Amino acid sequence: MATVVQKFGGTSVADAAKITRAAGRVKKARDEGYSVVTVVSAMGKSTDTLVDLARELSDNPDKRELDMLMSTGEQVTISLMVMALKELGIDAVSLTGWQAGIRTEAVHQNARITDIETDVIESHLKEGRVVIVAGFQGMTPEGEITTLGRGGSDTTAVALAAALKAESCSIFTDVTGVYTSDPRVVKEARQLSSISYDEMLELANLGAGVLHPRAVEFAKNYQVPLVVKSSMVEKEGTIVEEEASMEQNLMVRGLAFESAVTKVTVEGMPNENDTLSNLFSALAESGINVDIIIQQVTENGRINVAFSIHTQALKDTLAAVESRREELQYTNVRHFDRLAKVSIVGSGMISNPGVAADMFRVLSRQDVRVQMVSTSEIKVSAVVEEEKMVRAVEALHTFFELDQRVELNV
């Protein structure tokens, strides 16, 4: 009997009625003859409520204890999901992360899965039970409870699918699939029937938000076909797999964007070997995520560095740079707010060097000035003025024909 893994996020199990609806999705897969393993998140905003409780007691709660606290959220959902399934006449059993054999490294709040001992799950499947597993959590070899950090439940589901050699891993969420761009902003955005791991990875990293990049990476490494679909409406989802089978003729597959970007420039540093390393070590030590980096040597032989950050991190960034003033010997630090990043993604780009040029031409025609650029094999990102972001995105969406349904339905 083939096995499928499913995952329901917090909004899909936010209350009793939604849990019952999700249970109906589980039953459907069971009725189709599959062995089913289902991963669930904590209900709605319940994790936030727990963290708020912790913050009432401590400004900087102990990470081990936060894991102890937060892992209860998923444990609540697994038991309720089994109750809902039993009401539908489906035999099921709930397992916490540690009961399900999910072993992690000994890091709290952001542990990685090292290994899954599938014996317990497999013996329940053999006896015909649906197995409901708490997402986002695991156990260290020493018996400590850990959580996996952001996107943890997606990662649990993909890791289980890999360990159980499942036919597929369905991620049920509050959207119907992966879109060419954010449909809340781009009216013409349409749902993709399939997309490759690498393209999904770029889109996930660019903040498309449907799937966590860690989970996509895991799926790519273990070649687990992912299906993103709605837990609310019955509709075909988007398949994430090695080759985006029917849409290869599309050069650009998706378009991501984010606002609240700030560019910081550190100017006039000496041109020495360790200048860049010193600067970015200082930022890393303060926990600042730097995105695009541009280095430039000036006419008088000094170095200027520009980098982009999330606007929220500006204060910490300036403090970190200021604290290394003596070491870095810069003359000037400046910052430019109200920027945005617009990115096009598609594996078809690899063999089409003109895509970046196309992108810049479209932006120029729209009077959008590009402030920074970054590229990968299958992505081009441009930092632009925030107020022109939507205009830029819509123009790019039309130019690259993302609104045209060229794909064949399989």
Add this chain to the structure above:
Amino acid sequence: MATVVQKFGGTSVADAAKITRAAGRVKKARDEGYSVVTVVSAMGKSTDTLVDLARELSDNPDKRELDMLMSTGEQVTISLMVMALKELGIDAVSLTGWQAGIRTEAVHQNARITDIETDVIESHLKEGRVVIVAGFQGMTPEGEITTLGRGGSDTTAVALAAALKAESCSIFTDVTGVYTSDPRVVKEARQLSSISYDEMLELANLGAGVLHPRAVEFAKNYQVPLVVKSSMVEKEGTIVEEEASMEQNLMVRGLAFESAVTKVTVEGMPNENDTLSNLFSALAESGINVDIIIQQVTENGRINVAFSIHTQALKDTLAAVESRREELQYTNVRHFDRLAKVSIVGSGMISNPGVAADMFRVLSRQDVRVQMVSTSEIKVSAVVEEEKMVRAVEALHTFFELDQRVELNV
């Protein structure tokens, strides 16, 4: 370094401020030089909230899944308690029931502790940490999460005190100790400085409510000195130990009472060997708790049986008896509502056969008619009219001089 075990009930950890106050009590014991193990219950009414959630999904939720669900309540409290302790500068670590090595039989919702593997707790104590343990829960040899049923956290605390050979086990609660009677009803009720296990057991069974009888029995079996004290105010509590040291001259030590008692009579059954057994099997199968039982053979050689139950169980009781009508061959079933049970407890009674007579005389003088009687070595219970309960209790409290402080303070 001597070890003490403490336990804080739900009302003592109902919110962040109360958890911080309880943490202060833990710190105090630590500052006095003890190794401290603290057992906590779920916050306030949080277990009820979880059970309500389950009932939204199922009228009869699976017991294994209820254990999975309910055990999260204590897990939340342990992590918050550690955070509160760390804010006070105390090194501490939280352990779930399974992490603390609490092994139970494989029964859900009402498991008994079979064994405690203390290695993990002891290694944390050795490193100078306070250990916070989730009450009410354990794990079966197969790795299933169980809960211990009513009074479970008290039992966890006493069992840990026994396993760790602790000097004492303090039960912090919302009253300041064990009283001669319920101070909300009996104005003259006063707090006892000490009481014996057997007396406490009778009082606990009679619904005094401060300590669960299972926990008292456990403490008696392992000779763990219990201290009942307030988590809110600084005051000496009541010590429960083998010999109630300084109050032995008191014949009656406490007075318990409960309302909503119903007497049921089943009349005219044949006088056969298995009549009683058939009747009470029928009641047991319906899960009805029977308290006092009186059997009487009538002049024509038939049997009348009277028994008392909680009024809430009346409907089920009548249905159970009715369902066995053919087998039991009774002529009549009657019931008498609005009764109450009044009990006096004291190990001094053992050598004082006149105590029951005294009790009946006091009741008679107050025009209180006794409808049923039950006795043990250290207890006499009388079922009386509910409306005369308080009058009876007050008269007995005065007669047996429970308002007189004859005890010496040690």
